[in-house]
Amino acid sequence: MDIKTITGRLQPGTVELTVVGVFQDSAGQVSEHIPGGLRRALADAWARQEFEGKLLQRFIVTSTDADLDRVLFIGMGPSKEFDVHALRKIMGQAAQTSESLKVRSVGFELPEADYAALDAVTAAVEGWVLGSWRFEGYHQKPVDRQIPALVLAGIQDDEAAALGIKRGLSLGQAQNLTRELGFMPSNKLYPELLAQEAVKAGNAHGFEVEVMDEARLAELGMGALLGVGQGSVHPPRLVVMRYHGHGEKTLALVGKGITFDSGGISLKPSANMEEMKYDMLGAGAVLGAMCAIADTKPAINVIGIMAIAQNMPSGSAYKPGDVVRAFNGKTIEITNTDAEGRVALADGVSYAAHLHPDWIVETSTLTGAVIVVLGHEATGLVATDTALANQVITAATAAGERVWQLPIYPEYKALYKSAVADMKNSPGRDAGTITGGMIISEFAGDVPFAHLDIAGTAWTKEGPLTAVSGATGVMVRTFVQLAHTLG
Template sequence: MATVHISQGSGFDLSVDLLVVGVYQGEVPEELDRRFKGAIREAVQRDEASFKWLNSWSSYSFGAVQARRVAVLGLGEKGSLGVREWKQVGGHIGQLANEAKAKSLAVMMPETSLAPEETAEFLTEGLLVGSWHFAGYKADPPQQSWQEATLAGWLASAEAGVRRGEIIARAQNFTRDLGFRPSNKLYPELLAQEAVKAGQSHGFSVEVFDENKLAELGMEALLGVGAGSAHPPRLVVMRYQGGGSRTLALVGKGITFDTGGISLKPPLGMEEMKYDMLGAGAVLGAMMAIADLKLPINVVGLMAVAQNMPSGTAYKPGDVVKAFNGKTIEVTNTDAEGRVALSDAVSYAAHLGVDWIVETSTLTGAVVVVLGHEATGLVATDDPLASLVLQASEASGERVWRLPIYPEYKKLYHSDVADMKNSPGRDAGTITAGMIISEFAGNVPYAHLDIAGTAWTPKGPLNNVKNGPTGVMVPTFVKLADMLSR
């Protein structure tokens, strides 16, 4: 497992495979250039090197420093780096280390506009997230190149930031690992087992409701979504007791594979539907990090877990199912299964007497049309909670954009035979999906985060790794829990 350390000494004196020195655009690392006898400045003058954003110059050290190789990394304009950018810098450094097949590296950075502890946290998170890769199922799996990184020339106080960055990054990578697993390796029972193991390792309790318990509780909605699969659904309830009288509920959609059911999806790209459990994965990853950080708040994490499969026992268009809180749903499209499954989880969260419910799911293709892969869509019934979610996402470097709720939208999911229908059509599709789920939150402040465009992306979580799960919302959830604990 890769680790990150702090050193108050100079990186020039560390015997590592790779030394990375950050420099702002228009500047040259003077001490390093002197050691290289002016070679760096000459490379800039000859246009052989440019220290614009994430551009780099590298060379063997030839004894100028203790490191075997040196890379000078452009940080763009001074003062332009925020949370997201420092994570990208860390991710890019991790990639440089992997490309150089470096086992050890040192990182030297100039003064930043953030506190040293914060910069260290985001650099560490970027290093560990940006260079991580899924081990896969090959007979000879690839190995991560670098194993140890040292942030050199930093104050000892930055150590706390490194530790926090490590915790969040490892939780995020755990979520990504779950997302990469194919559905024959991660069906509902196995995802529930992962939660049980995580609870034992990180210090929170886990209760798993099987199909018999779901039937006993009247959770027809989640049972309906999973009715077509050989692997029955599960509701996973995780509890972290950090203290105080307030409780945050985090709820995630855990469809371990989504064929669309009877309303079958087109075959092209259907293999990506193993990612439809990444909302639940984000909740599980966040619970791990929150427990490891020992945040002083009570958190309940709920995962609505099922496979949406077509079969003779599958739920069908026209069926009516009743959720835990007694409200009924007319199923007009079995491929709009997320909001159906989540109705039981959200109403159960409200039943537990929590103070806030924040739910995340890969819910609608419509959110990709609106926001692409750059931002998560937010639909919220409570302005103060929405504001906190936006602040938490900003502080975590994750982009979230709030969409409006207008009374006219509620008419779109009116049903003549039930309390609502699950698929009202294309108009305001992301908004109505969030509003439908909000119907099951009762009077509890509720926020929905649609991560269909951000849970897996063409370029990865830091725009520098290959396509795959990003672990999005883990950092935001951790930050939100931290903010609500104060």
């Protein structure tokens, strides 16, 4: 991807498309260096209320001047609300528009705002990388694409510019890896293959990867993860990734990696079941975050764990009424095989606790209930430790990802009490997102624990950073920010 910065303004004729940001409270006024004909076209559109500078609103003008070819005026919203998160979205929108216009080069002068140059360049590059991404798919004839070269103008700090490009590329590409894995169908990404993707990423980015197969899982007593995967011809895997930041503290990230969730014996309805290939996006987020963490090198040790399985119905599948034993010895009565994520994560989280980290943060596409509560706008947080919960929320806010904490009340624990085991996996509809997170927390021991339910945010409809409906790469940015904050 061709991205560079320059200290001055864009020179006429250097790019095929110039992107000009316009604030909603600017009355349609832009910099005097924009040719008069273009400024008059903008003023006319503003007077007709065709363009008002609302965030991500677009107005394209073909110049009659020799100075500029085409200009994309793009709304930046109210100036007092503009920040790096708005800039990230604007650049994603600009990337999508520029490709549709089939231009080969794009220029954008970063607007003046209350942000550091490093943060601005990072967000701009990251937005461009995210907005440019498409899943190539498996078409007989591959789609011919050309991503335009990008020139960011007005960056006075060369060191910040170079580091911002590097960080923006790392963050964007890490999220795109998560999205790529999410889009892949389960016959192309079953547990063994997802584990292999982790090995490849570790080799590329410089972190250690250990893959535990079904024999090793049995040896360690991971009956929960084995139980979830025993109905599939593709056996489960536990992947342990290690980044050594030479810090005094260790953060463990754990992700749910159900490469396809049919519901098992408690079979899901057929409508939209194809979306269940996305049920591994918690593990995908952990893998993407490990890549960017290894690239950006925070002073903290990070363990990334992916609990990977396929949940399928068959003669060997686990059944309602079965009891499985997790790595830490706790037993789980299976009352609904479609509540498999918390069962698989029981082994992933208890193994993380066994490694004695200072914090465990887990993420999973766990419950439909979180969509009822928060829609597709925020990730649900359930935490056993107030300090960790606040640190996760702070990191998410800094990363531009919304997280909302849900309460833990003692009465909820009675909902998953079992007469035949330490707990049951599916206590019912009441407080479903909360009890799901609480069940997983039972396997963290005394380690401060936070659960992030991304069922509503891991895949969404198209937007400025997602050109098509599908995987978003959510939580990658938050995890990277958290690692740097805690380190």
